[in-house]
Amino acid sequence: ECKGQYMHHEALYTEQMGKEMQREQQIINEMDTALEEKQFVVYFQPKYELDGYTPRGAEALVRWKKPDGTMVSPGEFIPVFEKNGFIIKLDYYVWDQVCQLIATALRAGRKPDPISVNVSRVNLYNPNFLESLVNLVEKYRIPPEYLHLELTESVFSDTENVILNAVNYLHKAGFTILMDDFGSGYSSLNVLKDIDLDVLKIDMKFLSKGKDDGRGEKILAAVIQMAKALDMPVIAEGVEEKKQVQMLKRLGCNYIQGYYFAKPMPQEDYERLARKSHE
Ligand code: C2E
Ligand code: MG
Ligand code: MG
Ligand code: MG
Numbered sequence: 001e002c003k004g005q006y007m008h009h010e011a012l013y014t015e016q017m018g019k020e021m022q023r024e025q026q027i028i029n030e031m032d033t034a035l036e037e038k039q040f041v042v043y044f045q046p047k048y049e050l051d052g053y054t055p056r057g058a059e060a061l062v063r064w065k066k067p068d069g070t071m072v073s074p075g076e077f078i079p080v081f082e083k084n085g086f087i088i089k090l091d092y093y094v095w096d097q098v099c100q101l102i103a104t105a106l107r108a109g110r111k112p113d114p115i116s117v118n119v120s121r122v123n124l125y126n127p128n129f130l131e132s133l134v135n136l137v138e139k140y141r142i143p144p145e146y147l148h149l150e151l152t153e154s155v156f157s158d159t160e161n162v163i164l165n166a167v168n169y170l171h172k173a174g175f176t177i178l179m180d181d182f183g184s185g186y187s188s189l190n191v192l193k194d195i196d197l198d199v200l201k202i203d204m205k206f207l208s209k210g211k212d213d214g215r216g217e218k219i220l221a222a223v224i225q226m227a228k229a230l231d232m233p234v235i236a237e238g239v240e241e242k243k244q245v246q247m248l249k250r251l252g253c254n255y256i257q258g259y260y261f262a263k264p265m266p267q268e269d270y271e272r273l274a275r276k277s278h279e
Contacts (some may be wrong), residue, residue: 003189013167019130027080040090041065042097042114043203044270047235047257050249055277057113059150059257060098061264062090078120087120088129094118095136098147101267113274116148116178121155124162130169144174150201152180156191167195178235183223192230200227204258226250 001216032068044058057253064072081087098115105112123129144165149170156163170177179191184203196207206220236248237260248256262273 007125010118024080027077028084028086031081033085034060035089035093037067039065039067040093041096042267043264045257045264046262046270047255048257048261050051050253053261055113055256055273057115057148058270058274059116059264060094060118062094063264067191069239078242082122084118085122085180090118091118091123092136095133095147097143099136101271102142102146105271106146108143110275110278112146114146114148114176116150118152118180119148121152122168124151124155130166130173133170134173138183145176148178148199150178151197152184152189153182153203154185155272156195157186164195167197171196173265176273180199181237192226197261199235201235201237201252201257204236207236207238207240207244210227213246217251220247224251224253 032090041063043063045059045061046055046058048054049056057147062074062078064074064077066072078087081090098117102112102115134144137147168179178199178201179197180201181203182200183206200223202220202223206216206223208216224234231256235255236244236250236253237257237259239248239256239260241260244258245256245260265273
């Protein structure tokens with residue numbers, strides 16, 4: 001009886017694993033064609049200045065638009081691409097699209113707000129990363145200050161020289177570096193002591209309703225004060241409610257990114273919004 005039950009669970013377990021592997025294999029089988037056929041589409045989520053609620057740039061977020069019209073979110077395919085290295089090609093593709101957008105705006109005589117792109121941790125161990133990024137902005141002739149780089153917090157848990165050297169090189173080359181997902185994992189505080197990053201992006205976990213005894217707000221207040229002392233502007237991500245906006249404003253947060261103001265949107269929609277805000 002007992003043994004039968006165990007075997008049943010084991011069968012379920014392996015069946016689930018099998019499905020997971022199948023799904024992963026399908027992603028791997030389709031990725032090259034998807035890139036060639038431009039099925040990867042870059043969306044833009046505006047960031048809003050809390051002072052006046054004006055849009056000030058955006059974050060580029062990739063989606064996979066399958067030929068049948070379904071949209072796959074990055075949470076599904078990025079972990080697979082980080083395992084097999086394809087993320088290096090995909091990240092570069094996204095940066096290229098973003099540089100094109102910036103170059104087009106500059107050539108039309110506009111002064112666009114900076115756009116941030118995500119840089120996978122895998123790229124930091126890619127020996128061609130720094131050179132290819134610098135070559136890219138040179139190819140489009142855009143000043144590097146228009147392209148902001150988001151590096152997720154956990155990247156810095158390796159205090160290896162690789163990371164320090166990359167950050168120094170990128171700063172010398174004129175890029176702005178954001179620490180993404182701050183507070184989502186471990187590490188961070190000593191990292192801020194050792195590495196001079198430019199902008200702090202606070203993880204949405206800080207905003208989630210935990211015990212409603214004001215602890216979250218106190219921690220947020222302290223984090224924002226710390227960032228200010230370090231001369232780092234603060235962006236809060238994942239802001240969905242008016243109450244959160246009011247609290248963040250009271251605490252002196254600088255920028256907000258979240259569904260409350262805007263979801264990630266297609267390029268044309270973002271360009272329209274950005275132009276309107278500069279009229
Ligand atoms: P991230 O860089 O931390 O991006 C923020 C994520 O939060 C995005 O999810 C965004 O759509 C979502 N978000 C924004 N506001 C809200 C909100 O108010 N509520 C909720 N619930 N969510 C909100 P998305 O687009 O699914 O991307 C997930 C993650 O995938 C990103 O997290 C980033 O780590 C990764 N990613 C996305 N695009 C790229 C890319 O081009 N390259 C790399 N390497 N990673 C990427
Ligand atoms: Mg990000
Ligand atoms: Mg984030
Ligand atoms: Mg700085």
